[in-house]
Each structure stands twice: as C-alpha cells, then as structure tokens.
Amino acid sequence: MNKLEKAISLSMSEDNHLRNFYRATSEQEYIDQVAGMQEEFLLTPEQLTDKKIVFPSSAQKAVVHKFRDIRTALKDNKTKNITLVTSVDVDAGTSYFAANLAAVTAFDPARSALLIDCNLDRPSVGDKFAINGPGILEYIYDESLTVEDIIHAVGIERYRCIPAGKAKGSIKEYFTNPRFKALLSEIKLRYPNRNIFIDAPSILTSADTRILFDVCDQVVVVVPYGVVGERTITDACRVIPKEKFAGVVLNDYVG
Numbered sequence: 001m002n003k004l005e006k007a008i009s010l011s012m013s014e015d016n017h018l019r020n021f022y023r024a025t026s027e028q029e030y031i032d033q034v035a036g037m038q039e040e041f042l043l044t045p046e047q048l049t050d051k052k053i054v055f056p057s058s059a060q061k062a063v064v065h066k067f068r069d070i071r072t073a074l075k076d077n078k079t080k081n082i083t084l085v086t087s088v089d090v091d092a093g094t095s096y097f098a099a100n101l102a103a104v105t106a107f108d109p110a111r112s113a114l115l116i117d118c119n120l121d122r123p124s125v126g127d128k129f130a131i132n133g134p135g136i137l138e139y140i141y142d143e144s145l146t147v148e149d150i151i152h153a154v155g156i157e158r159y160r161c162i163p164a165g166k167a168k169g170s171i172k173e174y175f176t177n178p179r180f181k182a183l184l185s186e187i188k189l190r191y192p193n194r195n196i197f198i199d200a201p202s203i204l205t206s207a208d209t210r211i212l213f214d215v216c217d218q219v220v221v222v223v224p225y226g227v228v229g230e231r232t233i234t235d236a237c238r239v240i241p242k243e244k245f246a247g248v249v250l251n252d253y254v255g
Helices: 016-023 027-033 043-048 061-075 094-105 138-143 178-190 209-216 230-240
Strands: 005-007 081-085 112-117 160-161 196-201 220-222 245-251
Touching: 043 209, 061 094, 061 178, 061 245, 081 094, 081 209, 094 112, 094 196, 094 220, 094 245, 138 160, 138 178, 178 196, 220 230, 230 245
Parallel strands: 081 196, 081 220, 112 160, 112 196, 220 245
Antiparallel strands: 005 245
C-alpha cells in the first residue's frame, strides 16, 4: 500500500482586489465556463493507471482520498491559485505528486487544473502525456506563439498541461525572462477558476526553484519518506518565503 502522508499549514491572508474578483463570479458560472472546455479525446482508466494518474474510480482509494485532502486544504486559498511543487531530493516523486494533485483538482466540475513543467533538467510532462507541441522554452523565445499554443489537452476532463519544451537560445535564465513572468500573470488572472501547479526541481539542487518563488502563491515541499533527515527538511523549508510556505508532504511513491 502506498503511504502518502501530509502536513499542510496554510497562510490565510488574501489580496482584497483578487478576493472581490472571485466573489463576483458565482459557482454556477464557474461550472458553465469549465463545462465549455472541449476535449479532443479521453484517456481510458487503463491508460490513466499506466501513466500513474489517479481518477475518481481508481482502485487506489486511499491515495485518491489523501490527494483530495491536500487539494481541499490548498483550494481554501482561492486567490492563491499558483502552487509550486518542489522537493528536498531529486527522487522525491515531485512530478508524480504535482501531476496527481492537478488530477484531483480536475475532479471538481467547477474548477480546472493546469500543470506546468518547469523542471528543465528532468522534464516529464511532455513524455507522460505524449505532447508534441511547443512548451515554455519555445514560448519564451518565439513571440509569435500565444498562450493557447502551449496549453495542451491531455485526455483528462478539465486538465491541461504546458510542457517544458526545447531550448532554442543560449541564455539559461529562462524564468527571469519577462515573457515567462508575463505568461504566469496572464494565466493567473485569465482563469480565476483554474488551479495552476508548477512542477519544479529540487529546492536544494536548483537555483531555478528559488527564482520560481517570485511567480507562485504557495509552495508545497515533497519529502521522500524515510530517506532524508529532519535537518535537511528544515534547511529546505527555511529557503521558502514564510508567507508562501503551504506545507510538507511525505511520499514513499516516486512514480
């Protein structure tokens, strides 16, 4: 049985302007808006199981319930819809956790989920969902690409992905690029009923993750169960801005 334990603590402070914006739209309007999302195809339960993605009728009921618990805790902060998922170890199962947190979010008919692959050293989203189109890196350097060009349907209702893509330039500071920051701002404000999850590298091994703190609202740290010590976890969590730290997830399923 996969053990997935969580210890989520949330900051409840909200921006007044965004809070009023969310209140202006009713739950039924959200449902109607999300219902308009067109799906070109749907993955079968067998395909989802093969990709290690949970779904409502999944046989892994305990895992589904735990992901739902975490989703609910995060969703309580409705104006904080960009969640960065990082880890203290490269093999902590961050990509598995981020992909499935997005999946359980998409269970809700009033919400949609967007998974963004920002783990450039170990990208996984494009391969997992067999995405052949452009991603973040192409978008940064090709100004002819629009947001719609890099958001891809993956065969799950209310679930979309942006893959990492392939680098075309020599500059490596991708996430400080103004076009990337503008992309995150546009996505955040355009889709108030969408939860956005950033699959990020390990906090202790990549400078990219610390840069990404600037564009996210809350940070979840995935810890491989029984692998790292308390000191390592504490050191990692100290790097995260206190107002953005959402909690730690202990995970023994690396996916």
